[in-house]
Amino acid sequence: xxxxxxxxxxxxxxxxxxxxxxxxxxxxxxxxxxxxxxxxxxxxxxxxxxxxxxxxxxxxxxxxxxxxxxxxxxxxxxxxxxxxxxxxxxxxxxxxxxxxxxxxxxxxxxxxxxxxxxxxxxxxxxxxxxxxxxxxxxxxxxxxxxxxxxxxxxxxxxxxxxxxxxxxxxxxxxxxxxxxxxxxxxxxxxxxxxxxxxxxxxxxxxxxxxxxxxxxxxxxxxxxxxxxxxxxxxxxxxxxxxxxxxxxxxxxxxxxxxxxxxxxxxxxxxxxxxxxxxxxx
Numbered sequence: 001x002x003x004x005x006x007x008x009x010x011x012x013x014x015x016x017x018x019x020x021x022x023x024x025x026x027x028x029x030x031x032x033x034x035x036x037x038x039x040x041x042x043x044x045x046x047x048x049x050x051x052x053x054x055x056x057x058x059x060x061x062x063x064x065x066x067x068x069x070x071x072x073x074x075x076x077x078x079x080x081x082x083x084x085x086x087x088x089x090x091x092x093x094x095x096x097x098x099x100x101x102x103x104x105x106x107x108x109x110x111x112x113x114x115x116x117x118x119x120x121x122x123x124x125x126x127x128x129x130x131x132x133x134x135x136x137x138x139x140x141x142x143x144x145x146x147x148x149x150x151x152x153x154x155x156x157x158x159x160x161x162x163x164x165x166x167x168x169x170x171x172x173x174x175x176x177x178x179x180x181x182x183x184x185x186x187x188x189x190x191x192x193x194x195x196x197x198x199x200x201x202x203x204x205x206x207x208x209x210x211x212x213x214x215x216x217x218x219x220x221x222x223x224x225x226x227x228x229x230x231x232x233x234x235x236x237x238x239x240x241x242x243x244x245x246x247x248x249x250x251x252x253x254x255x256x257x258x259x260x261x262x263x264x265x266x267x268x269x270x271x272x273x274x275x276x277x278x279x280x281x
Contacts, residue, residue: 009051010099011106012076014245015230016056017045019063019073022229034058053077069227072106097150099243103232104157107164109224111257115171116219117179118188120151121158122168122195122203127188128152130180163200169260172208175277182281189278196271204264205273213263222253 020030020041027045028038034055041059044051056077060070104110112119117131128151132144139147157164175192178185196203206213221234233244233253244250265273 013045023063033062051077072226103223107223109165111222112168114219119168124188124191126184165200167202169204169264171206186281205270206264210263
């Protein structure tokens with residue numbers, strides 16, 4: 001099975017499992033609803049082997065999925081073997097990034113909180129290069145170039161016909177931390193100012209004056225599907241990437257993001273602060 005199929009199957013299995021749990025059905029009851037065995041339903045949920053989209057559609061109906069949920073889940077099943085643009089970079093992409101790119105390719109929104117670096121979707125090329133060079137994992141120049149190319153290519157989700165809506169909240173330290181050089185940072189801050197004028201991007205800064213806040217545990221991303229059922233939380237930690245999809249985990253991070261939105265400066269005040277920091281460099 002290809003890496004692309006594996007990542008889509010992981011998401012499909014997780015969503016089917018979540019929908020069945022919400023309905024309170026056993027594997028056997030679900031199978032009876034669509035005329036398949038308990039083992040087949042279990043296989044669909046555990047990401048083992050191919051799937052038939054008609055069975056997936058039947059399971060969605062049995063679980064009482066909304067029309068939007070059903071459309072999104074059936075699309076996952078139909079396109080399980082479809083290769084993404086990043087397939088040509090397969091040798092450079094770890095499994096965790098492969099999954100992130102698959103989820104991001106299908107997300108309709110992303111909510112970011114960042115307390116270290118500018119979100120990848122808003123980074124300039126020079127800033128991205130500087131971040132890669134700052135890593136404790138020293139990579140050959142060719143490998144760094146490929147990773148930078150991948151990050152730049154990712155940003156196309158902001159320019160597609162139906163662009164992903166990005167809501168980014170940056171800790172003030174992000175805009176004040178000089179990454180690369182003052183020149184690189186001035187260019188990056190100018191890019192953020194331009195991004196905040198886009199109708200598909202909302203950018204806020206959480207000022208130091210707010211003190212302790214609800215996301216002191218670190219940066220995170222909520223990848224939003226067409227329905228909340230399809231949401232996934234992504235955390236890029238030093239010890240590895242985490243993907244969380246349990247409702248209690250999602251609720252925790254959704255609530256944290258709501259508090260952060262309320263604590264952060266509004267868009268106009270955020271842009272004013274970014275411009276002030278840029279002028280000081």
